[in-house]
Amino acid sequence: MSQSISVGIVGATGAVGQELLGILAERNFPVGELRLLASPQSAGKSVVFRGEPFVIQATTEDSVSGLDVVFFSAGASRSREFAPAVLHSGGLVIDNSSAFRMDPEIPLVVPEINGELLQDGPRLVANPNCTAIMLLMAVAPLRRLGPISRLIVSTYQSISGAGAAAMEELLDQTRAVLAGEPAVPQILPHPCAFNVFSHNTPIGEDGLNEEESKVIAESRKILGEPNLAIQVTCVRVPVLRAHTETVVIEFAGSAPSLESVRTALRDAPGVQLVDDRATNTFPMPIEASGKDDVLVGRVRIDPSHPSAISLMVSGDQLRKGAALNAVQIAEVLALDPDRASGLSAASVGPKS
Amino acid sequence: MSQSISVGIVGATGAVGQELLGILAERNFPVGELRLLASPQSAGKSVVFRGEPFVIQATTEDSVSGLDVVFFSAGASRSREFAPAVLHSGGLVIDNSSAFRMDPEIPLVVPEINGELLQDGPRLVANPNCTAIMLLMAVAPLRRLGPISRLIVSTYQSISGAGAAAMEELLDQTRAVLAGEPAVPQILPHPCAFNVFSHNTPIGEDGLNEEESKVIAESRKILGEPNLAIQVTCVRVPVLRAHTETVVIEFAGSAPSLESVRTALRDAPGVQLVDDRATNTFPMPIEASGKDDVLVGRVRIDPSHPSAISLMVSGDQLRKGAALNAVQIAEVLALDPDRASGLSAASVGPKS
Numbered sequence: 006m007s008q009s010i011s012v013g014i015v016g017a018t019g020a021v022g023q024e025l026l027g028i029l030a031e032r033n034f035p036v037g038e039l040r041l042l043a044s045p046q047s048a049g050k051s052v053v054f055r056g057e058p059f060v061i062q063a064t065t066e067d068s069v070s071g072l073d074v075v076f077f078s079a080g081a082s083r084s085r086e087f088a089p090a091v092l093h094s095g096g097l098v099i100d101n102s103s104a105f106r107m108d109p110e111i112p113l114v115v116p117e118i119n120g121e122l123l124q125d126g127p128r129l130v131a132n133p134n135c136t137a138i139m140l141l142m143a144v145a146p147l148r149r150l151g152p153i154s155r156l157i158v159s160t161y162q163s164i165s166g167a168g169a170a171a172m173e174e175l176l177d178q179t180r181a182v183l184a185g186e187p188a189v190p191q192i193l194p195h196p197c198a199f200n201v202f203s204h205n206t207p208i209g210e211d212g213l214n215e216e217e218s219k220v221i222a223e224s225r226k227i228l229g230e231p232n233l234a235i236q237v238t239c240v241r242v243p244v245l246r247a248h249t250e251t252v253v254i255e256f257a258g259s260a261p262s263l264e265s266v267r268t269a270l271r272d273a274p275g276v277q278l279v280d281d282r283a284t285n286t287f288p289m290p291i292e293a294s295g296k297d298d299v300l301v302g303r304v305r306i307d308p309s310h311p312s313a314i315s316l317m318v319s320g321d322q323l324r325k326g327a328a329l330n331a332v333q334i335a336e337v338l339a340l341d342p343d344r345a346s347g348l349s350a351a352s353v354g355p356k357s
Numbered sequence: 358m359s360q361s362i363s364v365g366i367v368g369a370t371g372a373v374g375q376e377l378l379g380i381l382a383e384r385n386f387p388v389g390e391l392r393l394l395a396s397p398q399s400a401g402k403s404v405v406f407r408g409e410p411f412v413i414q415a416t417t418e419d420s421v422s423g424l425d426v427v428f429f430s431a432g433a434s435r436s437r438e439f440a441p442a443v444l445h446s447g448g449l450v451i452d453n454s455s456a457f458r459m460d461p462e463i464p465l466v467v468p469e470i471n472g473e474l475l476q477d478g479p480r481l482v483a484n485p486n487c488t489a490i491m492l493l494m495a496v497a498p499l500r501r502l503g504p505i506s507r508l509i510v511s512t513y514q515s516i517s518g519a520g521a522a523a524m525e526e527l528l529d530q531t532r533a534v535l536a537g538e539p540a541v542p543q544i545l546p547h548p549c550a551f552n553v554f555s556h557n558t559p560i561g562e563d564g565l566n567e568e569e570s571k572v573i574a575e576s577r578k579i580l581g582e583p584n585l586a587i588q589v590t591c592v593r594v595p596v597l598r599a600h601t602e603t604v605v606i607e608f609a610g611s612a613p614s615l616e617s618v619r620t621a622l623r624d625a626p627g628v629q630l631v632d633d634r635a636t637n638t639f640p641m642p643i644e645a646s647g648k649d650d651v652l653v654g655r656v657r658i659d660p661s662h663p664s665a666i667s668l669m670v671s672g673d674q675l676r677k678g679a680a681l682n683a684v685q686i687a688e689v690l691a692l693d694p695d696r697a698s699g700l701s702a703a704s705v706g707p708k709s
Contacts, residue, residue, distance in 0.1 A: 155661050159511035159603040161553045199597050200643040201513045208634040212657025234661035238603040242594050245551050251511040251590040282560040291552040303555050305564025309507050309586035
């Protein structure tokens with residue numbers, strides 16, 4: 006393919022922005038012109054892509070215009086402000102923020118799950134919440150074994166989900182605690198070193214925090230099951246990268262056999278089954294970090310319900326949970342739109 | 358009270374043994390003779406209690422005999438080997454190991470929950486698994502609001518549950534990772550620094566690890582509900598002390614109001630309600646560490662079930678999860694047996 010695609014990244018200095026650059030290079034995305042955009046404070050800084058320095062520009066209506074694809078990863082308000090200029094100039098928007106995810110007109114896509122939504126060539130595609138992506142990468146392949154009636158999830162979310170500065174905060178606090186000094190929270194509301202806490206997003210009237218509400222609403226939209234029963238508790242743990250989740254899956258009919266669950270997971274594109282009872286080896290965030298595949302395992306019968314199974318998931322929040330999923334969407338829309346019709350049934354890229 | 362009780366601690370150099378000494382001192386337990394017992398390798402070492410040095414002796418049938426109360430905290434095989442000598446010499450055994458917990462003849466006691474089992478003056482009492490104690494401190498007070506039909510639990514277990522050496526391993530590994538070196542697991546099977554992993558106990562035929570099987574069996578025994586449906590996933594997190602759990606509680610009838618749940622928790626001895634949605638303040642292990650009370654909060658409706666609520670628990674695994682619960686049992690049996698009949702209805706010690 007000798008295509009050349011002009012690319013913009015809004016939020017190029019952030020954790021997801023940096024990951025986007027790495028993944029575009031790794032996957033040989035045919036980047037032509039590259040505009041790295043960020044807040045005016047970051048403008049003038051230099052970032053390296055494929056060994057070449059690029060100067061960060063301020064995000065403006067001008068700087069986002071005239072590009073083939075613009076990835077947004079700088080928060081919902083930035084996406085709302087600048088996505089229209091991209092679209093107006095004929096560019097494609099792939100948005101990592103929550104700005105458009107629940108807009109019924111805008112597809113919310115995990116290519117392996119509902120990639121067929123890319124068939125119609127949408128100009129703006131929303132990239133889902135990372136916790137929802139991890140959950141659904143494990144759950145969606147099991148729907149062929151029977152209809153799912155309820156999901157019960159607890160998360161072990163890494164600090165990377167709160168951005169690069171929060172990762173630094175975890176490291177700084179950890180150094181402080183080891184030196185016998187207090188862990189002073191600045192970015193996150195509570196100390197994160199050697200601690201866990203309920204997710205740091207505001208709590209609504211219903212008692213759910215915003216992260217939990219996103220997981221529920223986005224999972225229903227992606228699966229096309231607007232009434233699916235979902236219970237989720239989102240918790241932060243002192244892990245740098247990769248989210249882990251425990252999941253109970255209740256089936257409407259009888260529970261599938263564990264062997265059929267393992268087979269469905271083994272066959273699922275983007276999933277790696279990690280399920281060795283003998284050596285107690287199951288998905289762990291340090292193993293999931295840096296990997297494209299989402300690790301799924303600890304598959305077992307739920308002894309408390311006649312038709313439920315339970316499992317664990319670990320996936321790199323910055324890769325499949327954000328940047329990789331966004332690039333996969335761009336690969337279909339910008340490079341190979343014909344592939345969209347075959348998605349959800351087959352793989353996006355080879356299994357690693 | 359001018360009683361003087363002769364006390365033995367088997368496993369005096371371990372994490373729980375050290376905590377037992379601290380709690381006996383804090384609560385002014387009238388310790389007369391004190392024998393600190395451990396493996397022959399530790400014999401001759403010195404440990405301080407109330408400012409006075411005590412020399413560790415090897416655990417033998419002789420050294421455990423002739424005492425009023427012996428606390429065992431050195432693993433199940435040590436308890437099985439030496440408990441008979443204590444009983445034979447007229448002493449009382451309070452056993453922190455799993456050796457006798459599921460023996461139908463032996464009471465498994467959390468004083469606030471089933472303290473009435475101490476009425477008959479049992480000579481051997483088993484102290485439950487720490488994860489089960491935390492769970493039940495939150496769940497048992499809610500039974501007065503209606504029968505409970507199912508519990509779904511995920512744990513965030515601190516490294517202290519694996520002993521003092523594992524806590525050192527977490528600190529050493531963390532220092533290594535911060536220095537850019539690998540985290541080499543020695544005591545635990547996987548790296549614990551900046552990682553989470555499925556609990557490190559062997560997996561049975563049913564796919565449950567031993568910790569999960571203990572939580573299920575012991576919770577049923579303590580609540581006196583041999584068929585209670587329980588699903589639990591036990592996971593280790595890089596926290597030094599205090600276990601955290603997310604809990605979904607399904608009621609057999611309609612769900613109680615959240616206000617009645619909060620009131621029941623506020624009234625429960627040994628429980629502190631930590632449930633401030635406005636400031637996102639809920640139970641956290643760094644707050645639970647060193648506290649007698651188990652912290653419970655994040656109380657909310659489970660949106661996925663018509664009669665379920667959800668909450669979070671954090672409690673100090675070494676205190677209420679082990680040493681404190683054992684000392685509370687000793688206080689009733691050795692100091693004030695008449696109190697047993699009033700337990701489970703009232704408090705063990707004042708609310709802090």
